[in-house]
Amino acid sequence: MAEATHDIQINRLYKIFGPNGAAHVADVEAGMTKEELKAKHNHVLGLDDITLTIPAGKIQVVMGLSGSGKSTLIRHINRLIEPTSGEVIFEDRDIVKMSQTELRQFRREKTAMVFQKFALFPHRTVLENTTYGLNIRGVGEKEAGERARRWISRVGLDGFEESYPNQLSGGMQQRVGLARALTNDAEILLMDEAFSALDPLIRTDMQSVLLDLQAELRKTIIFITHDLDEALRLGDRIAILRDGRIIQQGTGEQIVLRPADDYISSFVRDVNRGHVISVRTIMRKGERAETPVTLTATTLLEEAARAMTNAETNRANVVSRDGTHLGMITLQKCVTEMIAPDDSEAVDPEVQVA
Amino acid sequence: MDLIEFPSLGRGDLRDMRIAIDGAFRDFTRAYGETLEAMFHPIQVLLVFIEDLLIGSPWILVLAAIAGLVWALSRSWQIVLGTIISLCLIGFFGMWEDTMRTIAMVAVCTMIAVVIGIPAGILMARSDRANQLITPILDMMQTMPSFVYLIPVVMIFGLGKVPGVIAVVIYAVPPVIRLTNLGIRHVPADVLEAAEAFGSNPRQKLKDVQLPLALPTIMAGVNQTIMMSLAMVVVASMIGVRGLGQPVLQAINNQYFTLGVMNGLAIVAIAIIFDRATQAYGKRLQKHLEAVHG
Numbered sequence: 001m002a003e004a005t006h007d008i009q010i011n012r013l014y015k016i017f018g019p020n021g022a023a024h025v026a027d028v029e030a031g032m033t034k035e036e037l038k039a040k041h042n043h044v045l046g047l048d049d050i051t052l053t054i055p056a057g058k059i060q061v062v063m064g065l066s067g068s069g070k071s072t073l074i075r076h077i078n079r080l081i082e083p084t085s086g087e088v089i090f091e092d093r094d095i096v097k098m099s100q101t102e103l104r105q106f107r108r109e110k111t112a113m114v115f116q117k118f119a120l121f122p123h124r125t126v127l128e129n130t131t132y133g134l135n136i137r138g139v140g141e142k143e144a145g146e147r148a149r150r151w152i153s154r155v156g157l158d159g160f161e162e163s164y165p166n167q168l169s170g171g172m173q174q175r176v177g178l179a180r181a182l183t184n185d186a187e188i189l190l191m192d193e194a195f196s197a198l199d200p201l202i203r204t205d206m207q208s209v210l211l212d213l214q215a216e217l218r219k220t221i222i223f224i225t226h227d228l229d230e231a232l233r234l235g236d237r238i239a240i241l242r243d244g245r246i247i248q249q250g251t252g253e254q255i256v257l258r259p260a261d262d263y264i265s266s267f268v269r270d271v272n273r274g275h276v277i278s279v280r281t282i283m284r285k286g287e288r289a290e291t292p293v294t295l296t297a298t299t300l301l302e303e304a305a306r307a308m309t310n311a312e313t314n315r316a317n318v319v320s321r322d323g324t325h326l327g328m329i330t331l332q333k334c335v336t337e338m339i340a341p342d343d344s345e346a347v348d349p350e351v352q353v354a
Numbered sequence: 355m356d357l358i359e360f361p362s363l364g365r366g367d368l369r370d371m372r373i374a375i376d377g378a379f380r381d382f383t384r385a386y387g388e389t390l391e392a393m394f395h396p397i398q399v400l401l402v403f404i405e406d407l408l409i410g411s412p413w414i415l416v417l418a419a420i421a422g423l424v425w426a427l428s429r430s431w432q433i434v435l436g437t438i439i440s441l442c443l444i445g446f447f448g449m450w451e452d453t454m455r456t457i458a459m460v461a462v463c464t465m466i467a468v469v470i471g472i473p474a475g476i477l478m479a480r481s482d483r484a485n486q487l488i489t490p491i492l493d494m495m496q497t498m499p500s501f502v503y504l505i506p507v508v509m510i511f512g513l514g515k516v517p518g519v520i521a522v523v524i525y526a527v528p529p530v531i532r533l534t535n536l537g538i539r540h541v542p543a544d545v546l547e548a549a550e551a552f553g554s555n556p557r558q559k560l561k562d563v564q565l566p567l568a569l570p571t572i573m574a575g576v577n578q579t580i581m582m583s584l585a586m587v588v589v590a591s592m593i594g595v596r597g598l599g600q601p602v603l604q605a606i607n608n609q610y611f612t613l614g615v616m617n618g619l620a621i622v623a624i625a626i627i628f629d630r631a632t633q634a635y636g637k638r639l640q641k642h643l644e645a646v647h648g
Binding site for chain 2 (some may be wrong): 104
């Protein structure tokens with residue numbers, strides 16, 4: 001199993017759509033905005049100075065509204081879109097500089113992709129869809145079939161091997177999409193709004209499937225979404241994109257607690273904070289309480305409140321994963337943080353963790 | 355200045371021009387005619403072979419083979435039954451041999467049209483420049499009266515089977531080319547992107563994704579080609595191709611009404627057989643698209 005070992009490093013990546021994009025990189029670097037570029041040169045700014053480290057074995061969510069450049073960004077990692085300038089480094093090689101043959105090799109062995117509209121091959125059965133990546137690489141029919149069946153079963157599609165995609169529901173089709181990508185056994189999994197086309201219940205279900213798989217597989221997953229709840233649920237790290245620029249990146253907690261600007265604040269306002277913020281962020285450091293409840297630092301506020309309520313107490317001690325005492329929280333503080341953001345007391349979780 | 359009459363080349367100049375072009379072409383024919391004939395000889399061999407096979411074998415075997423082929427394509431017993439009944443009637447009314455000749459000719463023309471047409475269609479789908487270049491040629495092939503290109507073909511090859519096949523293929527190949535091009539161009543972009551993302555090279559994309567998805571459309575083109583080849587049998591008979599076209603031509607020249615109708619109906623009958631069989635096959639190819647999830 002290909003467990004991810006290498007970060008993906010994106011450096012100063014620009015994409016300008018139009019016949020002569022390269023000529024305008026300097027203008028954009030000098031501060032020309034998307035609107036000015038469109039008005040003056042009739043070129044469209046897709047990505048503007050993207051620098052991002054995608055950590056190995058983690059889920060990196062890229063979030064933004066439509067037109068923010070998120071689908072453009074993910075297509076630069078396997079170079080389905082040619083960048084105008086910049087580099088994408090993986091395993092000490094710049095993907096941007098690869099020859100066509102090297103690029104195909106890279107796509108076959110290191111990446112797999114799941115698409116918003118599934119993009120299954122309608123003329124191939126579920127099994128044939130799933131073996132596609134292996135067929136392309138020249139893996140024998142028998143071995144490909146065995147490996148594909150394992151993943152079809154793993155995503156819960158036993159018995160549908162011989163069905164055609166059109167005979168399946170949307171959720172099942174995307175399971176096929178996921179099985180097709182996983183069968184490739186690649187380190188990098190690119191998911192372009194993979195669950196956006198699904199009903200809410202099925203979407204939550206698929207998110208659970210993905211999290212379960214990731215706990216075991218530890219791939220480097222780049223997940224594109226426009227849905228903040230999805231981003232917070234899945235993302236180890238989140239980057240927020242607007243007009244082709246990254247306007248904030250960090251953990252979900254960091255983004256919810258300290259939105260970088262009004263644009264992000266407006267996103268974050270309706271988030272269920274009890275699902276995102278952990279007790280370590282709001283605990284009183286070093287203090288100790290007389291209480292039967294002990295929580296680990298990463299416990300979410302909602303669970304913490306439930307634990308204290310169930311134990312009929314209003315205090316809980318907070319310990320690190322190895323059991324070292326860190327501090328304590330009160331039920332009142334817990335509830336306050338869940339319902340009303342109070343910026344004056346918000347502490348940078350990065351600092352607190354240390 | 356005289357504005358009523360269009361300023362044209364003088365009659366003498368025009369005549370000289372025609373004579374010059376005709377002369378040059380005649381010289382070309384004399385110089386290369388035999389080489390060209392030798393090049394196209396395999397077509398004659400193939401056609402004669404199929405003809406002999408269909409005519410020389412016991413009729414019951416031929417009937418069974420055709421019925422079997424129709425079954426393999428359509429999987430419909432109604433179409434197979436219709437085929438057997440029409441072929442029996444054709445035989446009963448004494449048109450068996452001519453019908454076999456026509457079937458052989460249509461089969462060879464379709465094979466050649468497919469062999470030329472599918473690669474040409476692929477080329478057009480891949481390159482916009484080829485598309486721009488070939489499209490007007492196809493327009494010309496389909497609208498130019500067939501008698502016009504019969505002249506040079508006959509000048510080079512004389513009368514016989516090969517010029518007949520060439521004339522029919524010129525007339526009948528455009529639909530395969532056009533519909534192959536169309537079918538490949540209409541493969542959904544997201545499916546192609548998926549193939550690309552998994553690292554397919556252009557050949558793999560063509561073989562595993564574009565052609566299979568374009569196949570129903572290509573089959574519609576093949577169906578059209580067969581129909582158009584059949585429509586050409588009478589014209590082909592004018593340059594010496596034997597088959598159902600010849601009695602029709604004879605009937606036109608001598609006003610034999612019944613002879614014309616009988617052979618005309620035989621052409622219609624085999625046209626319907628070919629059409630239903632290939633259409634049913636095209637439909638079967640699209641089976642995976644039908645069962646949409648409720």
